[in-house]
Amino acid sequence: MDKAITIALAGNPNAGKSTVFNNMTGARQHVGNYPGVTVERKEGGCTHNGFDVKVVDLPGTYSLTAYSIEEVIARKFLIEEQPDVVVDIIDASNLERNLYLTVQLIELGVPLVLAFNMSDVAAAQGHQFDLEKLSALLGVPIIPTTGHKNKGTAELLDAAIEVAQQTKGTNPEMVRYGQEIEQAIANVVDKLEKSNKLSYSRNRWIALKLLEGDDDVASRHLSAELRPVVEQQITEVEHKLDEALPTATASHRYGLISGVCTQCVRSTIERRHSISDAIDLVATNRFLGIPVFMGLMYLVFWLTFTVGAPLMDLLDGSFGWLAGVVDGWWAPGAESALRSLLVDGIIGGVGGVVIFLPNILLLFLAIAILEDSGYMARAAFIMDRLMHKIGLHGKSFIPMLIGFGCSVPAIMATRTLDNRRDRLVTMMVVPLMSCGARLPIYALIIPAFFPGAWHAPLLWIIYVIGIVLAILSAKLLRSTVLKGESVPFLMELPPYRMPTLKGIFIHMWGRGWLYLKKAGTIILGISILLWVMTSYPKKTEFQRDYDAEIAALQTSATTELQEEGLAEIENARMAETLSYTVAGRIGHALEPVIKPMGFDWRIGTAMIGAFAAKEVFVAQMGIVFSVGEADEDSDDLRDKLKDNYTPLIGFAIMMFSLISAPCMATIAITKRESNSWMWALFQLAGLTVLAWVVTTLIYQVGLLFGLGVV
Amino acid sequence: MAATSELSASLEDYLEAIYHLVKEKQAARVKDIAERLHVKAASVTGALRALSERELVNYTPYEIVTFTRSGEAAALDVVRRHSALKDFFVKILLVDEASADSAACAMEHSVTRPLLERFVHFTQFVEDCPRAGTKWVRGFSYYCDHDSKQDNCEKCMRTNLDEVIQKKANKGAQAMTEQQLGSLKPGQKAKIVRVALADAASRRLVEMGMTVGTMVEVIKVAPLGDPVEIKLRGYHLSVRKKEAEGIYVEQAML
Ligand SMILES: Nc1nc2c(ncn2[C@@H]2O[C@H](COP(=O)(O)OP(=O)(O)O)[C@@H](O)[C@H]2O)c(=O)[nH]1
Ligand SMILES: [Mg+2]
Ligand SMILES: [Zn+2]
Ligand SMILES: [Zn+2]
Numbered sequence: 001m002d003k004a005i006t007i008a009l010a011g012n013p014n015a016g017k018s019t020v021f022n023n024m025t026g027a028r029q030h031v032g033n034y035p036g037v038t039v040e041r042k043e044g045g046c047t048h049n050g051f052d053v054k055v056v057d058l059p060g061t062y063s064l065t066a067y068s069i070e071e072v073i074a075r076k077f078l079i080e081e082q083p084d085v086v087v088d089i090i091d092a093s094n095l096e097r098n099l100y101l102t103v104q105l106i107e108l109g110v111p112l113v114l115a116f117n118m119s120d121v122a123a124a125q126g127h128q129f130d131l132e133k134l135s136a137l138l139g140v141p142i143i144p145t146t147g148h149k150n151k152g153t154a155e156l157l158d159a160a161i162e163v164a165q166q167t168k169g170t171n172p173e174m175v176r177y178g179q180e181i182e183q184a185i186a187n188v189v190d191k192l193e194k195s196n197k198l199s200y201s202r203n204r205w206i207a208l209k210l211l212e213g214d215d216d217v218a219s220r221h222l223s224a225e226l227r228p229v230v231e232q233q234i235t236e237v238e239h240k241l242d243e244a245l246p247t248a249t250a251s252h253r254y255g256l257i258s259g260v261c262t263q264c265v266r267s268t269i270e271r272r273h274s275i276s277d278a279i280d281l282v283a284t285n286r287f288l289g290i291p292v293f294m295g296l297m298y299l300v301f302w303l304t305f306t307v308g309a310p311l312m313d314l315l316d317g318s319f320g321w322l323a324g325v326v327d328g329w330w331a332p333g334a335e336s337a338l339r340s341l342l343v344d345g346i347i348g349g350v351g352g353v354v355i356f357l358p359n360i361l362l363l364f365l366a367i368a369i370l371e372d373s374g375y376m377a378r379a380a381f382i383m384d385r386l387m388h389k390i391g392l393h394g395k396s397f398i399p400m401l402i403g404f405g406c407s408v409p410a411i412m413a414t415r416t417l418d419n420r421r422d423r424l425v426t427m428m429v430v431p432l433m434s435c436g437a438r439l440p441i442y443a444l445i446i447p448a449f450f451p452g453a454w455h456a457p458l459l460w461i462i463y464v465i466g467i468v469l470a471i472l473s474a475k476l477l478r479s480t481v482l483k484g485e486s487v488p489f490l491m492e493l494p495p496y497r498m499p500t501l502k503g504i505f506i507h508m509w510g511r512g513w514l515y516l517k518k519a520g521t522i523i524l525g526i527s528i529l530l531w532v533m534t535s536y537p538k539k540t541e542f543q544r545d546y547d548a549e550i551a552a553l554q555t556s557a558t559t560e561l562q563e564e565g566l567a568e569i570e571n572a573r574m575a576e577t578l579s580y581t582v583a584g585r586i587g588h589a590l591e592p593v594i595k596p597m598g599f600d601w602r603i604g605t606a607m608i609g610a611f612a613a614k615e616v617f618v619a620q621m622g623i624v625f626s627v628g629e630a631d632e633d634s635d636d637l638r639d640k641l642k643d644n645y646t647p648l649i650g651f652a653i654m655m656f657s658l659i660s661a662p663c664m665a666t667i668a669i670t671k672r673e674s675n676s677w678m679w680a681l682f683q684l685a686g687l688t689v690l691a692w693v694v695t696t697l698i699y700q701v702g703l704l705f706g707l708g709v710v
Numbered sequence: 711m712a713a714t715s716e717l718s719a720s721l722e723d724y725l726e727a728i729y730h731l732v733k734e735k736q737a738a739r740v741k742d743i744a745e746r747l748h749v750k751a752a753s754v755t756g757a758l759r760a761l762s763e764r765e766l767v768n769y770t771p772y773e774i775v776t777f778t779r780s781g782e783a784a785a786l787d788v789v790r791r792h793s794a795l796k797d798f799f800v801k802i803l804l805v806d807e808a809s810a811d812s813a814a815c816a817m818e819h820s821v822t823r824p825l826l827e828r829f830v831h832f833t834q835f836v837e838d839c840p841r842a843g844t845k846w847v848r849g850f851s852y853y854c855d856h857d858s859k860q861d862n863c864e865k866c867m868r869t870n871l872d873e874v875i876q877k878k879a880n881k882g883a884q885a886m887t888e889q890q891l892g893s894l895k896p897g898q899k900a901k902i903v904r905v906a907l908a909d910a911a912s913r914r915l916v917e918m919g920m921t922v923g924t925m926v927e928v929i930k931v932a933p934l935g936d937p938v939e940i941k942l943r944g945y946h947l948s949v950r951k952k953e954a955e956g957i958y959v960e961q962a963m964l
Contacts, residue, residue: 385934
């Protein structure tokens with residue numbers, strides 16, 4: 001008999017929306033994206049007074065103009081999905097600006113309840129509210145809440161359910177825009193009423209939005225016949241007022257808000273310098289700001305990678321143990337496709353991704369603390385000048401920095417960016433920040449080809465090339481595919497707050513779980529695919545008769561020589577097997593394409609394996625060069641490389657690894673975060689092409705200068 | 711307006727009262743109207759019925775009263791007449807507000823439009839003309855209080871001339887104190903006097919509360935020189951200097 005009710009949560013960013021959402025729904029929530037766009041959509045539910053309540057968290061917005069994708073989404077949801085009631089979370093300590101959204105919600109005519117959140121902060125600041133009067137003036141019930149103490153949640157739900165059951169809405173005509181604008185509205189409404197059957201207040205809203213030049217509303221309601229009327233009204237009114245219409249209407253809304261506030265708010269004490277201001281004296285200080293920022297970023301890195309390392313080893317160990325156990329189900333040496341699939345394909349592949357979980361959880365712990373405390377906004381404030389030069393937003397800095405650790409958490413960290421375009425550009429270029437998994441490749445190759453004094457500078461050059469390419473690509477994307485007016489950097493610097501344990505935990509676990517679940521499923525698929533590619537078709541007829549060679553060896557040589565010889569033969573067999581597989585064949589087939597970069601089929605095959613994870617490149621090179629289990633410290637492999645390739649090719653390999661197709665985990669997470677295969681494939685293709693062009697250029701220019709011959 | 715000319719003086723007073731109540735309290739109730747006009751609730755209901763018949767207000771018993779579109783225009787018309795007359799009484803004739811109000815209320819119903827225009831223009835003229843102005847009106851007050859005596863006319867003329875010159879010079883100075891928001895230094899407070907934002911994106915500044923008349927304070931400039939942290943309406947906002955270009959402010963005189 002449960003009756004179902006949908007509540008939509010609206011509110012300014014930082015008003016405590018997520019906190020109230022968590023209070024309402026507890027653990028019952030689901031995070032996803034709005035269809036087709038990279039905007040997080042959170043849904044949850046609870047039962048209250050016998051009602052089945054569904055809660056939808058709308059994107060945090062300051063306004064409801066169709067100015068950003070978040071606002072369009074919020075508005076579209078309100079108009080099209082018609083929630084039974086909208087709860088507007090208000091930061092009471094910042095009343096005037098928060099009421100701007102409220103007024104727009106009222107104008108939209110949705111059933112509304114106000115949650116007066118942060119009442120504790122407002123009280124501490126010396127504000128006293130006449131809530132009864134405010135509620136009467138606005139025509140909406142108001143419930144005081146304190147989000148982080150979970151106070152007022154039940155009352156809020158009571159009020160929301162009550163409003164949801166009423167049919168009476170708010171008074172959408174509350175704001176009067178002065179004679180000139182009102183007259184223009186009336187003229188447009190007259191025309192609208194002739195062509196549609198909407199209510200007067202709906203038409204008034206449409207007319208107002210048309211006059212404000214709202215593209216979204218125009219695309220729905222501005223007929224060819226109406227267009228000249230609206231345009232004429234706009235010119236006339238703007239001429240009379242000597243002001244742009246959207247700014248004039250905004251002023252009128254603020255006028256009403258100021259009027260209401262003078263009647264309902266009393267400030268008892270003069271607000272003195274708060275703790276928050278004191279922190280900012282250091283945190284955004286002219287001279288200390290940047291060092292403090294760098295220090296904190298270092299701390300984030302340290303937490304993610306150093307503290308995470310033992311946990312990672314532990315997980316790595318467990319997967320190794322698991323592989324051993326599964327391996328034990330078969331007789332030693334027995335050939336079994338199933339065993340290989342389970343051990344090498346699934347456990348190896350999925351394990352390779354899951355072992356990043358500690359890093360990711362720790363990273364999100366750090367980000368959650370930075371975000372919830374309010375420092376993230378300061379970081380963006382400090383870095384914006386630099387990032388703006390690349391056409392990005394101050395907040396892009398943090399994901400790019402994290403990219404030096406690993407692209408996967410870095411791409412997930414782009415969630416802190418409010419603007420979709422900025423977010424996509426950041427996602428696309430993050431893999432150019434050389435991640436930790438590429439370090440083994442450099443560690444193998446640099447000492448193989450270059451003298452000791454060159455090691456550090458070369459490593460540095462590689463990282464710098466990555467950064468420069470990221471900057472150039474960002475600029476390129478910003479002026480082509482992701483063009484569009486740059487978003488003004490209007491960011492609130494909220495007061496510092498003590499983050500709550502619950503909030504941080506939900507933040508951290510929600511994102512970690514997402515990583516495991518979604519990336520896990522895609523990665524499982526790709527792991528199996530890669531396993532098939534590097535295992536099939538099986539070669540049965542070999543060029544050398546390995547078995548005979550082994551037999552001969554076992555009878556003739558000493559034990560020591562036997563072992564060495566056996567390993568050599570096994571590796572040669574593996575190399576031949578690999579060369580026969582799909583991956584090996586692709587490597588061969590790719591030779592003409594990768595030739596200009598100085599690569600042969602062996603490097604090509606290893607690169608395909610490296611798509612599973614960059615560090616796999618080293619192991620794969622070990623296989624193709626028949627040196628057995630290779631890691632980045634393998635001198636055998638270095639010798640082989642030195643014999644086969646020139647330093648120029650060595651450098652080309654590093655360049656290609658730096659730029660090319662990021663690992664599959666990155667592609668999978670880009671797909672998840674951008675909510676589109678298109679962007680994931682664009683990233684894959686774009687970076688691969690870029691890598692090819694840059695590497696070819698370096699190799700060919702190098703050859704010209706005679707660097708190829710040693 | 712056709713509807714208005716047919717209205718009785720009393721109905722116009724009702725329109726006026728409702729207008730003010732809506733403005734002050736967002737809604738007009740029968741009780742409030744009665745209180746305001748010092749009449750019985752029953753008379754109010756009668757009047758409301760008459761107004762609603764003429765489609766000037768929406769009225770059903772026990773609900774709040776709202777204007778129709780033509781009703782609002784009619785009310786505005788009455789209110790304008792009232793305030794034009796009151797302005798004249800207070801500013802030119804130097805009558806106290808209360809008597810000005812009641813006189814305006816009585817005259818507003820019969821004053822013709824051309825005459826009303828004259829009142830408005832004359833008030834404006836007296837305020838603007840260098841030969842008249844507030845000083846001149848104060849002279850009138852002196853004249854009224856001192857048995858129609860005019861003292862010191864030469865001196866009055868001379869100081870007036872000085873003031874005209876000063877005023878001209880001041881206007882120039884005032885134009886110079888207008889500056890861009892981005893040019894304020896940390897710690898400086900200013901009032902927004904003009905908003906000239908060309909592109910739609912930066913109009914968002916206004917939505918964040920940067921409307922004309924708002925006080926802003928520059929808190930600090932980011933370590934790399936941009937953006938700036940600004941305090942307004944009790945909160946802190948970060949804006950890039952370039953993007954705040956269309957916001958003009960006048961520094962608060964300390
Ligand atoms: N003092 C105080 N802090 C609160 C209150 N509600 C939420 N917060 C804190 O405000 C910060 C921002 O809240 P959050 O829910 O993330 O805001 P959102 O951006 O609207 O989702 C968090 O650190 C919360 O713990 C409240 O009523 N009082
Ligand atoms: Mg939130
Ligand atoms: Zn990585
Ligand atoms: Zn009157």
